[in-house]
Every structure is written in structure tokens, then in C-alpha cells.
Amino acid sequence: MRLSLLLQLAWRQSAIRLTVYFAAALAVGLALGKPWWALGIAVAVLAARGYWRLYRVLRFLDWRRQLRTVDGQGLWAALETLIHRRQTENRQRSRRLVGLLRAYRQAATAMPDGALVVGRRSGDLVWFNKAARGLVGLRYPQSLGKRLADVFADSPRVATWLAAGRPDDVFADVPAPDDPGRRLSLRLIDYSPTQWLVVVRDVTRLTRLEQVRRDFVANVSHELRTPLTVVHGYLDLIEPEAHPELAPMVLEMRRQSERMARLVEDLLTLSRLEAQDELPEEPVPLAPLLDSLRGEAEALSRGRHTIVIDDGAGADLLGSAKDLHSAFSNLVANAVRYTPTGGTVTIHTTRDDDGGLQLAVADTGPGIPAEHLPRLTERFYRVSTSRSRESGGTGLGLAIVKHVLGLHGARLEIASEAGRGSVFSCHFGRGRVVGRVASGE
Ligand code: ADP
Numbered sequence: 534m535r536l537s538l539l540l541q542l543a544w545r546q547s548a549i550r551l552t553v554y555f556a557a558a559l560a561v562g563l564a565l566g567k568p569w570w571a572l573g574i575a576v577a578v579l580a581a582r583g584y585w586r587l588y589r590v591l592r593f594l595d596w597r598r599q600l601r602t603v604d605g606q607g608l609w610a611a612l613e614t615l616i617h618r619r620q621t622e623n624r625q626r627s628r629r630l631v632g633l634l635r636a637y638r639q640a641a642t643a644m645p646d647g648a649l650v651v652g653r654r655s656g657d658l659v660w661f662n663k664a665a666r667g668l669v670g671l672r673y674p675q676s677l678g679k680r681l682a683d684v685f686a687d688s689p690r691v692a693t694w695l696a697a698g699r700p701d702d703v704f705a706d707v708p709a710p711d712d713p714g715r716r717l718s719l720r721l722i723d724y725s726p727t728q729w730l731v732v733v734r735d736v737t738r739l740t741r742l743e744q745v746r747r748d749f750v751a752n753v754s755h756e757l758r759t760p761l762t763v764v765h766g767y768l769d770l771i772e773p774e775a776h777p778e779l780a781p782m783v784l785e786m787r788r789q790s791e792r793m794a795r796l797v798e799d800l801l802t803l804s805r806l807e808a809q810d811e812l813p814e815e816p817v818p819l820a821p822l823l824d825s826l827r828g829e830a831e832a833l834s835r836g837r838h839t840i841v842i843d844d845g846a847g848a849d850l851l852g853s854a855k856d857l858h859s860a861f862s863n864l865v866a867n868a869v870r871y872t873p874t875g876g877t878v879t880i881h882t883t884r885d886d887d888g889g890l891q892l893a894v895a896d897t898g899p900g901i902p903a904e905h906l907p908r909l910t911e912r913f914y915r916v917s918t919s920r921s922r923e924s925g926g927t928g929l930g931l932a933i934v935k936h937v938l939g940l941h942g943a944r945l946e947i948a949s950e951a952g953r954g955s956v957f958s959c960h961f962g963r964g965r966v967v968g969r970v971a972s973g974e
Contacts, residue, residue, distance in 0.1 A: 543611035550607060554579070583609075590616065647717075647733030649681065650724070656680045656695055659728060668733050670711030681731065684710055691719070698729070706740055706810075716740040751804035754797045761797060765790045792925060799929040802859065803912070806936040816970040817850040817857055819882055819892075825858065826880055830865050837874040846882035846890050849970045850961060852941045860937035863930035864894040864957045870924035872898035872954075890966045893958035901949040909947060910935040934959075941965055 555575060562571025586609040594616070641648055647665030651658060658679050661671055669684060676684070682692035685707060694704045700723035709715035716737045724730035768787050773780035823842050830840045850857065861880075868878040876897040883891050901909065905916045913928035915921040921928060931945075934957075938945050942962055949955035 539611055539614065543606070543608050547607040551579075649731040649733065651681050651695070651729045651731055653698065653727055653729055656682055656692075658684070665733055668709060668715075668717060668735055670709060686710070687713075694719070695721070695729070695731075706736065747804055747807055750800055751808075754800040754804065757793070757797050758801075761790060761794050765794060792922075792927070795925070796927045796929070799927045799933060802933055803929060803936065806856070806933065806940065809940060812853045812856070812940050814851050815854060816967055817852055817854045818970045819844060819846065819849050822854070822858060822861070823880060823882070826861055826865050829862055830869050830878055830880075833866060833869045834878070838869060838872060839877040841877060841879040841881075843879065843881035846884050846892075848884065848890055848966050848968060850890060850941075851965050851967050853937075856937045856940065860934040860959070861892060861894070863934050864959075867926075867930055867957075868894050868896035868898065868955075870926065871920070872896040876954075884966075885960060888963035888966065890961045891958050892961075893956055895954065895956040897954040900951040900953050900955055901947070902951045903949075906947050906949065910945065 555572065558571045558575035559568055562568035565571065590609075590612060642662045644662055645664055647668040648662045649658060649665050649669070650660040658671070658677055658681060661669075661673075661676070665671055666673060671684070681695060682689075685691035687710065688707045691704060691707060694702065698721070700721060702721050704719040704721075707717050707719060709717050714737070715735060718734045718736045720732045720734075722730040722732060765787075768783060768790060771779070771783050773783045776783070823844055827840055827842050830838075834840065865878065865880060872878060878897075879893075879895045881893055881895070883893075885891055901916055905914075908914045909916075910931045912932045914931075915926070915928055935945055938959055942965065944960050946958045946960060947955065948958070
């Protein structure tokens with residue numbers, strides 16, 4: 534390792550000074566006729582001075598004080614200069630870090646969203662910003678150390694959500710602990726290995742708007758139901774055979790009013806699903822469900838397709854039988870409606886590697902080009918509007934499927950290749966799977 538210029542100089546100065554010092558001591562000793570005595574005293578003085586400088590350096594290091602002055606030249610002075618330089622650098626660094634820390638804290642405190650730092654294991658509140666105090670009704674410092682689950686004691690699902698610990702998971706709507714009229718959303722951020730950052734937002738306005746939208750759609754659909762039933766009833770009374778000149782018109786009116794009725798029913802189903810955030814947890818035996826799906830597929834197909842059922846899962850589901858039936862039946866209806874005559878529709882169940890269960894509906898239809906797949910579950914999104922209308926589609930089927938699966942914590946996967954068919958598979962987590970239920974139905 535190369536010595537720095539400072540050290541080289543110090544070495545040289547020290548060597549010269551020591552030589553001069555001992556030469557002078559020797560000269561004095563020789564002059565007095567006691568050279569050994571003189572050298573001995575010179576060594577003792579040197580040692581005492583060395584100890585004094587060492588003491589001085591140690592004292593400053595021990596007191597963590599800034600070494601202000603550097604005495605003289607030579608090795609000791611070089612040591613003090615180096616210490617002084619390091620101390621100054623460290624001081625500047627820590628000042629910069631403290632400044633940064635203060636700026637981060639101020640930013641986190643000034644954030645309009647509430648921010649809570651929560652211990653991962655204990656669920657205790659470690660820190661929260663000003664906005665969190667107002668939003669969640671926390672008090673500083675009394676609330677520190679409280680469990681977040683206890684803060685939201687009236688909403689026990691918050692504790693389950695926190696315990697599940699899924700990063701970036703949003704708990705969409707929870708009443709504020711001190712004011713149930715205020716609605717909050719909580720988002721879990723993976724912030725450190727030992728702590729979660731929970732970002733709290735006031736979504737009262739958003740929830741209210743969402744509610745207004747939902748109510749509006751539900752009310753309009755509900756209001757349309759009665760007039761539609763009346764129109765439908767009168768249309769049924771008209772015999773097309775009795776009025777051959779009106780027959781095409783009457784048949785088209787019947788078709789359209791049936792489509793409107795289906796649209797209204799689907800809209801009402803969607804509103805009901807949206808308003809729901811919990812489900813009955815009843816066992817849903819798959820064998821009778823698959824039988825009923827087969828019946829529906831055959832009725833819709835009227836012999837134009839081969840319907841195959843393969844119940845390989847050997848297990849049943851836990852959830853809402855009615856909603857699951859409605860979701861699967863939408864998938865089956867799509868498969869039959871979009872697959873040309875002579876095609877095959879297969880409904881099969883299998884177990885996933887992680888202990889979950891999958892129900893898939895595969896067809897040999899036209900398939901769906903890849904660019905449409907991400908948007909397929911949006912309301913009224915259609916690959917081909919005319920084909921959907923021709924086949925009696927409402928454009929809401931897959932939106933209903935997505936909602937039902939969401940309520941069951943399940944996901945929909947769509948695999949399709951244009952010209953080769955599509956597979957719509959519903960994946961249910963392990964928690965939704967139960968052993969075969971003895972079904973009396
Ligand atoms: P729709 O009532 O129009 O069928 P859905 O929400 O059920 O509405 O489906 C949305 C769109 O997805 C359909 O319009 C159709 O273009 C496409 N689609 C759904 N299922 C299939 C399928 N099995 N094969 C081909 N296209 C499909």
C-alpha cells in the first residue's frame with residue numbers, strides 16, 4: 534500500500550527530528566561525561582510526550598468531540614490530521630442523512646393519504662402520519678402500540694385481511710372506526726421484512742357515487758321489467774299464423790323483447806353481485822351441477838354439438854350454488870352459441886397442483902384473437918357485436934362470471950387461439966375445495 538504524501542512527509546520529519554533530538558542529547562551527555570544518562574533521560578521524555586499525545590487523541594475519540602487543533606508536525610500530528618479529516622467527513626454525512634430523514638418524514642407526514650406502519654408479526658401500530666390521525670381516528674402517542682385489528686374492531690375482516698398479508702392487496706371499503714359514515718380503503722404495501730405500510734384513503738365520495746350508479750342501474754332495470762313483461766305477454770297473445778302479413782314483424786318483436794328481458798335480468802344479477810361482499814358458504818356438489826349444465830348445453834345445442842362432461846376432480850366446492858351455477862352456465866351457453874354445428878363442447882373438472890380445483894369449459898369454436906382477451910370480461914365488450922346479437926348474447930355474461938368468481942376468491946383464465954377454439958377455466962383456491970358431498974338432490 535502506498536503511503537500518502539502526508540504520511541511520507543510526517544515520517545521524514547519525525548526521522549529528522551528524532552535524529553537531531555538524540556544527537557543533541559548525546560552531545561550534552563558527552564559534554565557532561567554521562568552519555569548513557571543523557572540518552573536515558575531523552576528516551577523517557579520522548580515516551581512521556583508520546584503518552585501525552587496518545588491520551589489526547591483517545592480523550593477526543595472517547596468524548597466523540599471534534600478534534601479542533603492539530604499540534605506541531607510529525608507522526609502524531611499526522612494521526613490527528615487523519616482523525617480530524619474522518620470526523621469532519623462523518624459529521625457532514627450524518628448531517629446530510631438527518632436532513633434526508635427529516636425531509637422523508639415531513640413528506641410522509643404531509644401526505645394527504647393516511648400512512649400507518651404496522652409490525653408484520655404483532656400487527657401493532659409503529660408509526661402513523663397526520664392524515665391517518667384524522668382518517669382512522671388515532672391519537673398520538675396513545676395509539677402507538679395498539680393492534681390495527683383492534684382499531685378496526687367493528688370490521689373483523691380487516692384482521693383477516695392483514696393476517697393474509699398479500700402485498701398490494703386493497704381492502705376496498707371499510708367504515709372509519711370513529712365515524713361509520715366515512716368509508717376508507719386500505720392498501721397493504723410490502724415496505725420492510727418486518728413491517729407493513731398501510732395506506733389509508735378516504736373513498737366516501739367514490740363509494741357514494743358507485744352506490745348511486747349501482748342503484749340507478751338496478752332501479753332502471755327493475756322499472757323496465759314490468760313494462761317488458763306486459764309487452765311480452767301481449768306479443769304472445771298474437772298468433773302469427775292468424776295474421777300471416779304480420780308474422781315476420783311479430784316474431785322479430787318477440788325475439789327483441791326476449792333479448793331485452795334477458796338484458797334486464799343480467800343487469801339485475803350484476804347489481805346484486807356488486808352489492809354483495811360476502812357469500813353463503815354452502816357445499817356445492819359438482820356432479821348434479823355438471824348434469825344440469827349438460828342438460829342446458831343440450832337444450833341450447835339441439836343436437837348440433839357433441840357435449841362431453843369429464844368430472845375428474847373428485848371433490849366439490851364451497852360457495853353459493855346459485856351464483857356458481859349462473860357463472861358456469863354462462864360459460865357453457867357461450868361455448869354452445871359461438872361454436873359452429875359439428876363442434877365439441879367439453880366441461881371438465883380437475884384438481885390444481887396447489888390443492889385447488891379448476892372447472893374448465895372448452896370448445897372447438899372460432900376462438901378469440903389475443904388482443905381481445907384482456908377486455909373480454911368488461912360489460913358489453915364483444916369481439917363481434919353482430920355475432921353476439923345474432924346468438925342472443927347480452928354482452929354481460931363474462932362480467933357476471935368474473936364477479937361470481939371474484940366473490941369466491943377464484944380467477945378466470947381464458948386461453949384461446951383464433952380458429953382453434955377457446956378454453957375458459959375457473960380456478961378455485963384450496964380453501965374453496967371440500968371432499969365429495971353426499972348429494973341427495
Ligand atoms: P355475449 O353475451 O356477447 O356472449 P359475454 O360477456 O358472454 O357476452 O362474452 C363477451 C364476448 O366474448 C362475446 O361477445 C364473444 O365475442 C366472446 N366470447 C365469449 N365466449 C366465447 C367463446 N366460447 N368463443 C368465442 N368467443 C367468445
